Amino acid sequence: MNMKTLLATSAIALSLSFQAQAASVPDGVTLAAEQSYTFWLLDAIKSMDPQINTDVEGSDVLRNLFEGLYNEDSDGALVPGVAIDHTVSDDGLTYTFNLRDTAKWSNGEAVTANDFVYAWRRLADPATASEYAWYMELMQVENASAVVAGDMPTDALGVTAINDHTLEVKITTPLPYFPQMMVHASTFPVPQTVIEANGDNWTQPGTLVGNGAYTLTEHTLGERVVMEANDTYWDASNTVMKTLTALTINDQNQALTRYLAGELDRVDIPAGQYPRLAEEYPDQATSTPYNCSYIYMLNVGEKGPEALKDVRVRQAMAFAIDRDIIVDRILQGGQKGAYNWTHWAVADFERPHSEWADDMDQAQRIEKAKELMAEAGYSTDNPLELRLQYNTSDDHKKIAIAASQMLKAIGVNIVLDNYEWKIHTDRMQSQDFDMARYAWCGDYNEASTYLDLMTSYSGHNNGQWFNDQYDQIMADSKTAADPQPLYQQAETLLTDEMPIIPIYHYANVDMIAADIKGLPQNNVNNTWYGKDIYRVAE
Template sequence: MLKNKFSVFLILSLVLSLVLTACSGGSDNAEGDKDEEKDTTESVEQVLNTLESAEIPTMDTVMGTDAVSFNVMNQVFEGLYRLGENDEVVEGLAEGEPEISEDGKTYTIKLRDAEWSNGDPVVAEDFVYAWQRAVNPKTGSEYGPYMMGGKILNATEIAADEKDPSELGIKALDEKTLEIQLVKPLPYFESLMTFATFLPQNKSYVEEQGDDYAKTSDNLVYNGPFVLTDWDGTTATSWNMEKSDTYWDKDAVSLEKVTVKVVKEPSTSVNLYETGEVDTIALSSDFVDKYTDHEDLMQYGEPVIFWLKLNQENEILANKNIRMALNYAIDKQGLTDGILKNGSIPAYFAVPKNFVSNPDTGADFREANGDFLGYDVDKAKEYWEKGLDELGMEEVTLEILGGDTETSKKSDAYLKNQLETVLEGLTIDLAPVPFSVRIERDKEMDYQIQVAGWGPDYKDPMTFSDLWVTDGGHNFMAYSNSEYDKLIEEANTTLAQKPVERFEALQEAERILLEEDAAIVPLYQRGISRLTQPYVKDRYIHTFGPDFSFKWTKIEK
């Protein structure tokens, strides 16, 4: 989930090490075993008590870039489709099969009868308004241009202020019929439509609220399974989600309320779980060993990668040899085994393992490329000396921008020790900040090195690959390689209907990014260790987009 993911894009720091996009560890991604013999939900209070490790930065769906926002949006809003069990794409507001043109570039979709929480009907124009707003450069959305550019007709041109938002490839043919025009066929179209950027917005309500829109839970209307309550804005450390009386499929919703508290201290999270005040928590490294044999423990891997972003506007980080040295200097196995201890694995790549496969052979994306830039102290020292000579420097100070959770601080301290120990003359300063601050500093490129991460926004390698195109919507580090750009462009155009060649082009792009340019420093592919009470049933975990779906969750005791 920053993103993408944002998304879950959007770009996400270690502050989200407990809340980024999650994935299943097996064939069934619902927490809690199913009990088909009896339904005890009617006699049990249907309240799920949960935690987050960061505040909600925004509830304006066109402005979201982070996993916390996307997770809440997934519960209180609904688009054309949503993710169900095992990441199956199921109908949301779309009703029936879409009509698809022969060239695969035009979708005509019928909408079901549904209401906003203020009683207004959800109409096709709500999608048109939201999408146009998301891609309009005056709005300042990060994900709008990123998620729609190269996919929805004219989105790229509108984002560049070359065309009017009214020319976006989406039309309301009537109140209940939506026409969507694409730049090219998208085999992942329906999974893309589950992402928060493509949610509708109630035009009259948004315009009536003006600058106050989405500032608190009282300045929003909802069309999803739940409504957000008791959220006082971006600094709020708690909020609730209550079952919606106006949701079209409310009979499928068992939970009456989901309570959420922001807790950044792992020990506090554990205490709250042990005392029964919360029903599920993610475990930090300090507590994994303690609960290894606990019956409530669930461990699984995710297609989520954390890395160091290197701002190449900085003279030092613009030097390729310096970037190579930083990559070789970090013992990533020591990070995952000694610090994280949650099932995460070292990452020597930019597209995760066990996420997508070659459409011809079925081989994992990683099989052809393997690993890049493994831990090698001698190489690190060699590249470091070359870089310093080229820069005419003997000593260098660099700052790492990271998260303010305990896990983030410990991980960042490990990185500081590794880099300073291996690279003579290097001093690392640490800057732990709240998540919302890191997002703003990322957008402004107000950092040197940043701990960031990415969870997929849709099931395709492009959700990782196009992060690094020149001047891309999430490339806030001034990286640019014309050959890389060319490969991504070809994958989006001439190779769009040649799946094998497209797959191979994206593999080559990854090789250029890492082997040739050392543009980022991959750290680890995340694993999750979570405690969940056995009475929590059908809390679906997702491998892309939002972390969880609560629509079908129930409490059975």
């Protein structure tokens, strides 16, 4: 997928690839009488607040309830959302977004540039305590770091409403991928009057006011989310799908059973079952690259085990895990073993050469791992004891069991800890873990979305690996004409220090009902919108 940079001169407004993105029903297709779509969620959604949510599944819901400046099409290219286009100053530091005058909130009020200003200030405000406050810093928005740190007031943030339909953003470093960052939910507008009137309860059904193609009609935590088409949405006339329902089912095999019974229209395929299902249901089983990486994060901070502060132990553990067994025997869905952090399919990225990944086979890695453990004072006769935490999922459990067996062979005894999603993430955020299953899905299709996470200023560096050299590399990448060599340096440093153990790079491995059309298959971010899909008559 090619990254659309959308840079323009100060005098030229760039039009995006389409003037609207909506369900595109081919001629001759007969639509089903009932336009409803039911999809699966593994875990309860922690928050319906765009500035608070941190979860991929939460973002899937928020993308339907709210709309940012831009959306993505089925290939991952940017298309207009609330913004119809933008201009960029000659120095690349000032973006001016032109907003459509037909955008409305679900209560009928107009969406204005001030709604974005309020949302972005709210995201950066320390009082909001958003885990995504750092996103304003990643976007290089003027004064973001000082605002996030509490050293400057929120109105110092470099975002201004020139008028109701013109939004100006000042950044400190030219970023060719800056417009792509606008598709992230944390940048979506929110209604100030509704939030101030209702406080934390503003996200409840019947109270939540959004500007997306759907409104929230039901949210039973850990059970279901129901959204109905929003008739005030600017492109409501082109929205075919009328009802979106998300069902939370913690057991993946149970979810598949309910899909096969016709209760779900889309579900992840459990580990190991793709080959069989692809043969039995060739028109429903799919596997495509997905911009997410699966790792074990190691707690190297003050609250972490002393043993994990030894780089030899960290490297040994990474060497000992056989990724071929995990992807070829356990997952079997087109995933690829990971020997680095950034997903292989990210635009323009090339993994740097590394000795352990490219010059050793697995037998050699295991021998090296045993040597490193012996140097650190551990062996099968004198094992290191660690706890591995993962969130509830049969797939995560299978991988954790396999990893624990692999690590036992080099003198690491693993105790498995299973928690439901909220507790799992809360424990990680408070550094209450030894090692933990973690996955990161790119916020945009560019390597920095992964590599920035491991900086000391990241809101998600829960293992608390802080490295000044790494921070400087990533800082330098923001001003480099070509950041790719610096990204390779960052990946090499991660390999040398191994604060995370890469396990595999994701694929989207789904069952999708044959009569559901319009879901993206060529977008590595898997960014989907209910307004773009439809159900055909059988």
